[in-house]
Amino acid sequence: MKLSFTKMHGCGNHYIYFNCFDQAVPDPEALSIRLSEPHFGIGGDGIILISPSDRADAQMRIFNADGSEGRMCGNGIRCVGKYLYDNGMVNGRTAVTVDTLSGVKRLELDVRDGRVQSVRVDMGAAILLPRDIPADFEGDSVVGAPLVVDERVYHVTCVSMGNPHCVIFLSEDIDSLDLARTGPKFEHHPLFPARINTEFVNIQSDGSLKMRVWERGSGETWACGTGACAVGVAACLTGRAEKGSDITVRLRGGDLNIQYTDETVFMTGAATTIFEGEIEI
Numbered sequence: 001m002k003l004s005f006t007k008m009h010g011c012g013n014h015y016i017y018f019n020c021f022d023q024a025v026p027d028p029e030a031l032s033i034r035l036s037e038p039h040f041g042i043g044g045d046g047i048i049l050i051s052p053s054d055r056a057d058a059q060m061r062i063f064n065a066d067g068s069e070g071r072m073c074g075n076g077i078r079c080v081g082k083y084l085y086d087n088g089m090v091n092g093r094t095a096v097t098v099d100t101l102s103g104v105k106r107l108e109l110d111v112r113d114g115r116v117q118s119v120r121v122d123m124g125a126a127i128l129l130p131r132d133i134p135a136d137f138e139g140d141s142v143v144g145a146p147l148v149v150d151e152r153v154y155h156v157t158c159v160s161m162g163n164p165h166c167v168i169f170l171s172e173d174i175d176s177l178d179l180a181r182t183g184p185k186f187e188h189h190p191l192f193p194a195r196i197n198t199e200f201v202n203i204q205s206d207g208s209l210k211m212r213v214w215e216r217g218s219g220e221t222w223a224c225g226t227g228a229c230a231v232g233v234a235a236c237l238t239g240r241a242e243k244g245s246d247i248t249v250r251l252r253g254g255d256l257n258i259q260y261t262d263e264t265v266f267m268t269g270a271a272t273t274i275f276e277g278e279i280e281i
């Protein structure tokens with residue numbers, strides 16, 4: 001069978017998008033493994049299905065490159081908002097809603113000259129209770145807690161944005177880290193029963209937060225939207241940023257703006273269509 005797809009990215013976090021309003025995608029887990037592979041497939045950090053929803057403009061499901069399903073995707077949801085607008089699926093509205101496994105999210109599309117320039121997403125409240133992350137730590141939150149990986153003590157702050165994150169602030173240059181070695185040891189650490197997305201952060205001299213990420217199910221990606229939210233929240237919780245302020249998170253593929261308030265977390269950033277195509281599966 002032939003499927004049409006759209007390749008899109010948010011800050012270099014690239015996925016293969018399928019419009020399931022007019023086509024059915026069989027076995028998305030296996031398809032994500034096959035198509036994410038760049039040599040024999042299309043290449044990407046996973047696939048994203050855009051389907052009808054009875055409680056939002058569309059439903060988004062995200063599958064990582066290893067076939068596992070994520071419960072939320074910040075870079076992906078911005079691209080879904082852009083896709084819906086560009087394909088006339090929201091009648092030109094710039095306020096749209098997308099249903100996810102972590103609830104319905106509200107998006108504001110910044111449209112100039114008929115093109116979506118950036119998207120602001122209300123990502124919902126940060127989840128800090130360890131059992132809800134999940135992370136097997138004592139207490140009501142995990143802020144600067146010691147965690148031993150490879151006989152080294154890291155101080156971690158854990159946040160869920162619907163999906164689990166472990167944030168680590170380092171003084172050493174994160175560009176020197178061997179993430180291919182260290183990332184999987186965090187991802188599969190026994191204290192994270194659902195695995196974990198891990199963000200390694202340097203505070204820049206201008207106060208921005210430079211990060212690299214090892215994603216659960218996809219390895220190192222060039223950006224992680226939910227991860228950038230978790231980094232902004234962790235920076236506030238550890239006194240490295242001020243709640244309510246505009247926080248710039250600098251990722252390998254671009255910048256995201258994060259605002260952590262008492263009620264919710266806002267994420268603003270670009271969304272880009274790379275190409276469209278068809279594939280025989």
Ligand SMILES: N[C@H](CCC[C@H](N)C(=O)O)C(=O)O
Pocket residue numbers: 013062064069070071072073074075076163164197215216217218221223224225226227
């Ligand atoms: N790997 C993540 C899903 C993708 C999240 C990320 N790409 C984003 O932009 O938020 C997980 O399994 O929780």
